[in-house]
Amino acid sequence: MTEAPILSVEALRVAFRSGRGAVTALRDVSISLAAGRTLALVGESGSGKSVTSLALLGLLPPNGQVTGGAARYRTRAGGALDLTTLRPKDFRAVRGREIAMIFQEPMSSLNPLFTVGDQIGEMLLLHADLDAAARRRRVVEMLELVEIPAAASRLGSYPHELSGGMRQRVMIALALVCAPQLLIADEPTTALDVTVQAQILDLMRRLQREMGMSILFITHDMGVVAEVADDVAVMYAGAIIEQAPVSDLFRKPAHPYTRGLLASIPRTDRPEGERLQAIPGAVPPLTALPPGCAFAPRCPLAIPPCDEPVHLREVLASHRAACIRAEEVLAHA
Amino acid sequence: MPSETTLEASAPSPQSATTAEPLLRICNLTKRFQTPRGTIHAVEDVSLDIARGSITGLVGESGSGKTTFGRTLLRLIQPTSGSIRFDGIELTALSAREMTAMRRRMQIIFQDPVSSLNPRLKVEHIVAEGLRAHGIGTRRDRRDRVAALLEEVGLSADQMPRYPHEFSGGQRQRIGIARALALEPDFIVADESVSALDVSIQAQILNLLLDLRVKRRLTMLFIAHDLSVVDYLCDRIAVMYLGRVIENGPARPLVRQPAHPYTRALLSAVPQPDPAATRQRDVLEGSIPSPLDPPSGCVFRTRCPRVLPACADAFPPPVPVGPERIAHCINL
Numbered sequence: 001m002t003e004a005p006i007l008s009v010e011a012l013r014v015a016f017r018s019g020r021g022a023v024t025a026l027r028d029v030s031i032s033l034a035a036g037r038t039l040a041l042v043g044e045s046g047s048g049k050s051v052t053s054l055a056l057l058g059l060l061p062p063n064g065q066v067t068g069g070a071a072r073y074r075t076r077a078g079g080a081l082d083l084t085t086l087r088p089k090d091f092r093a094v095r096g097r098e099i100a101m102i103f104q105e106p107m108s109s110l111n112p113l114f115t116v117g118d119q120i121g122e123m124l125l126l127h128a129d130l131d132a133a134a135r136r137r138r139v140v141e142m143l144e145l146v147e148i149p150a151a152a153s154r155l156g157s158y159p160h161e162l163s164g165g166m167r168q169r170v171m172i173a174l175a176l177v178c179a180p181q182l183l184i185a186d187e188p189t190t191a192l193d194v195t196v197q198a199q200i201l202d203l204m205r206r207l208q209r210e211m212g213m214s215i216l217f218i219t220h221d222m223g224v225v226a227e228v229a230d231d232v233a234v235m236y237a238g239a240i241i242e243q244a245p246v247s248d249l250f251r252k253p254a255h256p257y258t259r260g261l262l263a264s265i266p267r268t269d270r271p272e273g274e275r276l277q278a279i280p281g282a283v284p285p286l287t288a289l290p291p292g293c294a295f296a297p298r299c300p301l302a303i304p305p306c307d308e309p310v311h312l313r314e315v316l317a318s319h320r321a322a323c324i325r326a327e328e329v330l331a332h333a
Numbered sequence: 334m335p336s337e338t339t340l341e342a343s344a345p346s347p348q349s350a351t352t353a354e355p356l357l358r359i360c361n362l363t364k365r366f367q368t369p370r371g372t373i374h375a376v377e378d379v380s381l382d383i384a385r386g387s388i389t390g391l392v393g394e395s396g397s398g399k400t401t402f403g404r405t406l407l408r409l410i411q412p413t414s415g416s417i418r419f420d421g422i423e424l425t426a427l428s429a430r431e432m433t434a435m436r437r438r439m440q441i442i443f444q445d446p447v448s449s450l451n452p453r454l455k456v457e458h459i460v461a462e463g464l465r466a467h468g469i470g471t472r473r474d475r476r477d478r479v480a481a482l483l484e485e486v487g488l489s490a491d492q493m494p495r496y497p498h499e500f501s502g503g504q505r506q507r508i509g510i511a512r513a514l515a516l517e518p519d520f521i522v523a524d525e526s527v528s529a530l531d532v533s534i535q536a537q538i539l540n541l542l543l544d545l546r547v548k549r550r551l552t553m554l555f556i557a558h559d560l561s562v563v564d565y566l567c568d569r570i571a572v573m574y575l576g577r578v579i580e581n582g583p584a585r586p587l588v589r590q591p592a593h594p595y596t597r598a599l600l601s602a603v604p605q606p607d608p609a610a611t612r613q614r615d616v617l618e619g620s621i622p623s624p625l626d627p628p629s630g631c632v633f634r635t636r637c638p639r640v641l642p643a644c645a646d647a648f649p650p651p652v653p654v655g656p657e658r659i660a661h662c663i664n665l
Contacts, residue, residue: 044531045502163620193394193558195617198602202616220531223604246608264536265606266565268588275543276565278536282501 006074006182006214007033007056012084013068014048014055023286025051027239028069030312031216033182033231038208038215040225040246043235044261046283049218052235053184056083056216057101058091073099076181097127100175104187106167110159110174116143117155120174127178142173146203165196172203179211186218201227222265226250234258237283237294240312244319254321254330257295293323301325354421355382356520356552357406362415364398364405371625375401377576377632378415378648383520388546388553390567390584392560392599396621397573399556403522406554407439408432420519437467440513442506444525449509450497456483456508457493463516482511487541503534510541514549524556539566560603564588569657572596575632576624577648582658592654593662595633631662639664 014026026048033039043049054060056071071083075098086094095101103109111119120139124130130138136155143151146169159167168188175183185204189197205228208215217228225232226246233243234255242255253259263277281298290296292307299306305324315326323329364376376398383389393399404410406417408424417424419439427435440463443449450459460482461475470478480490486507497505506526513521523542527535543566545551557563563570564584571581572595580593591597598615617636622628628635634644641664651659 044533165620193620194560194602195394195598196620197604198614198616199618201604221604222532222606226606226608226610227604229608250606250608261533262606264533266536266539266559266561267606268561268564268600268603269605270565272585276536276540278540279533280537282503282534283531 004074005032006035007031007216008072009052009056009069010072011069012052012055012066012071014051014060015065015067016061017063017065020287024067025064025238025286026055029235029238029240030069031233031240031243033214033216035181035214036208036212037230038217038228040217040219040229040232041235042219042222042225042232044220044283046237046286047235048238049220049235050186051238053101053186053216053218056184057095057099058083058086058088073182096123096180097178098180099182099184100178100180101184101186102168102171102175102188104190106164106171107159109171110167112159115156115158116162116170120170120177123174123177138177139173142177143170145176145207146170146173148173163196164192165199168192168196168200169203172200172207176207176211176213180213182214182216183208184216184218187220188217189224190219190221197224204228222250222262234261237289238286239294239322241295241323242319242321243312244316248316248319252316252319252330254315254319254326255295255323256299256301256325256329258321259329260298260300301328356385356420357381357383357554358416358418359383359406360416360418362402362405362417363413364401364410365413368625373624374576374627375624376405376412377627379573379576379578381571381578381581383552383554384568385552386546386550387568388542388551388555388566390563390570391554391556391573392558392563392570393573394558394599394621396575396624398576398624399573400524402573403441403524403554403556407436407441407522409441434467437463437516438519439522440516440518440520441522441524442509442513442526444528447497447502447505450505452497455494455496456488456500459497459508460511460515462512467516469516478515479511482514483508485514485545486511487537501534502530503537506530506538507541510538510545514545517549518551520552520554522554522556525558526555527562528557528559535562542566560588560600572599575621575627577632577661579633579662580654580658580660582655582660586655586658590655592658592660592665593633594637594639594664596660598636598638 009031012026012029015022015024029052041049055066066084073081073083117139120142121135124135124138140152143154148154148169189200229246232246232249233240236257242258253262260279264279279298293310296302296306310322312320312322315321359381362376362379366373366375391399405412457479460479464470464475483490488507527538555566567584570584570587571578574595580596591600598617601614615638619636622635630645630647631649634640649661649663651661652665654660
């Protein structure tokens with residue numbers, strides 16, 4: 001715990017150029033991920049969680065740009081890199097070996113024209129010094145590691161010949177074949193059926209234990225957060241509005257948005273006849289954010305001072321929230 | 334097409350309905366699609382009653398046949414065999430023209446509020462479409478009606494001249510609901526109507542459906558893959574797997590004490606928003622088999638943790654597992 005974090009994002013800002021001027025998509029995002037732990041970045045559509053992951057990987061679209069802040073990553077060799085200033089050429093050495101990623105739809109990340117064996121083998125060709133036979137053995141090992149039945153016979157399969165769950169396993173094998181330190185997983189189970197999601201979450205937990213990697217897990221699903229995360233950062237309209245260890249966040253949400261989000265989830269263990277507390281209204285467009293707290297227009301606790309800019313601050317030990325009334329929210333939990 | 338001129342004009346009338354009889358009685362409904370690769374067994378021998386004024390949830394994973402089932406009830410897809418009685422009327426015996434008239438009483442709300450709304454039409458025209466198609470009311474009557482409907486679903490009448498792209502996802506789903514309500518149907522199929530929405534917006538729409546159900550005495554088939562959502566909204570739940578209903582009963586007992594091994598596995602796979610939750614998880618192996626070649630006997634047997642040799646013999650008959658509750662399993 002006292003070890004320096006593997007990833008430390010400080011006041012990251014990202015803007016997109018559009019026909020009507022620049023749009024700020026990330027406003028001073030700061031997160032910190034310790035070695036071997038899982039940080040869940042949770043939010044609804046448009047909150048900026050995927051933009052954060054793309055920015056960390058140098059994969060922002062051409063009209064997007066980091067306009068401020070830093071993302072310090074500690075390499076395996078112990079060096080420090082600021083991911084926001086890496087050139088595309090340098091990123092190639094980082095992606096795969098140091099930081100790997102998996103996405104929601106494996107079909108769009110896997111190349112439909114190459115076999116499973118070729119795609120995983122290519123990663124080894126790029127990043128490891130192995131002969132053809134050793135590469136093949138390593139690929140089979142990886143497929144076995146992600147629990148693909150009859151792994152050796154799957155080397156010649158094309159992605160379209162696999163089910164969604166199997167494709168996501170291949171995607172994970174591809175991401176982990178070079179044993180990265182950090183895995184960025186962007187909604188990796190969202191497109192899967194719930195019984196298959198359970199398999200993939202179990203698999204990711206086991207692999208993390210065995211390989212000791214850190215995971216930045218991006219999701220909209222608070223149920224998934226509760227299952228996978230050690231720590232949670234909640235995003236709303238391009239900013240982090242609360243960050244805490246997972247049990248504190250669910251037990252003592254300090255931001256009215258987090259509280260509202262939790263109260264709007266249907267739960268099978270809710271008391272009979274209890275109505276869901278929906279959050280009124282909708283997320284404001286990034287082009288028309290209110291001057292102060294972005295959640296204020298929907299917030300049941302909003303008062304005039306909420307029109308002033310608000311910042312994340314410590315409200316309990318290792319628990320931060322961006323709300324001037326966080327203490328009251330905590331007191332009424 | 335019937336040319337009716339007032340809003341109160343009635344749709345085809347029931348022939349032998351009593352209020353105790355379910356609004357829908359579906360018996361042995363089967364739908365198979367012939368494809369170059371073989372026969373897809375989408376819905377296989379499903380029987381289901383939907384009581385007047387109730388919301389029945391139909392839950393299942395992708396490929397379970399739940400969407401095909403919902404569309405077959407409205408004969409948007411023609412059934413291969415079986416019976417659909419709606420308010421005493423055998424729908425499978427109706428001509429296309431009679432069925433068109435009947436659809437005044439049966440409406441559908443789709444999953445995707447973007448692709449199911451015509452982007453070139455103003456909201457006023459989208460919501461009034463059914464009224465116009467059925468020749469109901471004058472233009473002015475229809476306009477008043479649309480204004481009232483928009484207010485009822487939580488939008489405002491002055492949004493009538495806007496186009497779908499000017500609305501958020503949740504608002505578009507409200508437009509879809511207003512459109513479905515315009516003809517004052519007795520029955521609505523809601524097919525994954527909240528699945529594409531963020532959770533805070535999903536809660537708004539679920540509460541709207543609950544309110545409308547009380548206010549309008551709606552009968553609804555709510556199709557979803559999310560058991561927690563179905564549990565919140567529905568009186569009864571039918572669980573589908575590979576074309577078959579494998580368990581059917583009152584919602585809360587079914588969710589609290591699932592009987593069928595598949596229902597149990599489905600429930601235990603739902604991630605609970607509670608990091609302190611400790612539970613025994615029945616993780617299923619593999620994924621749902623292809624409906625081109627479903628297993629013989631019980632369709633779930635290839636993934637079932639409690640499978641017996643006899644499970645391959647025949648699809649199990651319904652076994653009573655509680656009040657008004659059945660499960661299709663020989664090993665309960």
